[in-house]
Amino acid sequence: MVPPVRERAQEDVLTRFAIELEDDFSLAAAGEFLRGFTPASGGAASAESRLSLGFLLDGSFAPVAVALEQNGRRITGTTDGSAAAVKRQVERILSLDVDGSGWAALGRRDPVVGALQERYRGSRAVCFPSPYEAALWGILAQRVSMTQASRVKEKLAREHGAVLTAGGAEVIVPPAPQALLAIDAIAGVPDEKLHRLRGIAEAALAGQLDAERLRAMPEESALAELGSLRGVGAWTAAHILYRGAGLADALPAGEPRVLRAVKQAYALARVPSAARFAEIAEAWRPYRMWVAILLVRSIAGTASWSARGDSARRGRRA
Numbered sequence: 444m445v446p447p448v449r450e451r452a453q454e455d456v457l458t459r460f461a462i463e464l465e466d467d468f469s470l471a472a473a474g475e476f477l478r479g480f481t482p483a484s485g486g487a488a489s490a491e492s493r494l495s496l497g498f499l500l501d502g503s504f505a506p507v508a509v510a511l512e513q514n515g516r517r518i519t520g521t522t523d524g525s526a527a528a529v530k531r532q533v534e535r536i537l538s539l540d541v542d543g544s545g546w547a548a549l550g551r552r553d554p555v556v557g558a559l560q561e562r563y564r565g566s567r568a569v570c571f572p573s574p575y576e577a578a579l580w581g582i583l584a585q586r587v588s589m590t591q592a593s594r595v596k597e598k599l600a601r602e603h604g605a606v607l608t609a610g611g612a613e614v615i616v617p618p619a620p621q622a623l624l625a626i627d628a629i630a631g632v633p634d635e636k637l638h639r640l641r642g643i644a645e646a647a648l649a650g651q652l653d654a655e656r657l658r659a660m661p662e663e664s665a666l667a668e669l670g671s672l673r674g675v676g677a678w679t680a681a682h683i684l685y686r687g688a689g690l691a692d693a694l695p696a697g698e699p700r701v702l703r704a705v706k707q708a709y710a711l712a713r714v715p716s717a718a719r720f721a722e723i724a725e726a727w728r729p730y731r732m733w734v735a736i737l738l739v740r741s742i743a744g745t746a747s748w749s750a751r752g753d754s755a756r757r758g759r760r761a
């Protein structure tokens with residue numbers, strides 16, 4: 444049996460860190476994205492220039508909470524974990540570990556990108572806390588709606604993970620791999636999906652889902668290795684690598700909504716092929732993923748959001 448979840452308040456033991464910004468990054472914009480991002484439900488809470496996050500720490504899988512606040516070009520963090528380790532992970536989650544000095548210039552070269560930057564001022568790609576947490580979501584969301592997956596995720600966190608407090612806000616953290624392996628059954632989750640989740644846990648404990656390791660590998664090699672895990676197909680492998688490890692310059696050619704967004708934004712006659720998409724996106728380097736995410740956000744609530752012939756469930760997970 445897994446021991447009951449222990450609730451911890453961030454105020455018990457506090458450490459602090461600061462992140463100095465070199466551009467117009469906005470913590471409020473990151474919070475706005477997370478408020479509308481169902482996979483982040485429960486794990487993030489935001490208000491104006493403040494953002495609270497809960498996640499499993501790289502390497503140890505210890506549950507941690509952090510309260511972030513922006514003042515000008517400085518973000519301060521208060522956490523119940525190791526300040527240095529939490530800072531590194533927060534920087535990856537918010538894409539602040541990527542040199543963004545050329546981001547504004549890209550918008551000046553490409554009017555489409557420039558319009559997106561203006562619309563989502565201060566935005567960068569906001570990533571999953573880790574490849575492990577991205578993989579959990581990828582498996583949980585298979586063949587169900589995002590709402591259903593979110594409910595299961597919250598149940599798992601409350602029963603087998605952790606419930607923490609950061610900046611006065613409650614944040615939930617999913618079970619660590621060791622705890623996940625000890626679970627015999629999950630209400631509403633088929634046995635096969637549970638086997639897949641256990642496979643993810645085993646891969647995490649073996650170091651296969653280490654973010655820095657995946658980022659250091661050739662992209663195709665990383666995708667192939669991830670695709671060898673039980674229940675991880677091409678879409679889920681790309682999701683784990685791109686959104687979990689936080690690649691800034693990857694190209695999500697397998698995501699239909701990105702292609703439809705490109706068609707709309709660039710006034711194309713038809714949805715571009717993967718080859719045509721790659722040709723257009725070449726000008727976005729080294730921020731192809733950042734642009735792709737803004738493009739998908741731009742079609743939310745429009746007729747381009749859904750289209751007959753797409754994989755609806757895959758699209759909902761985008």
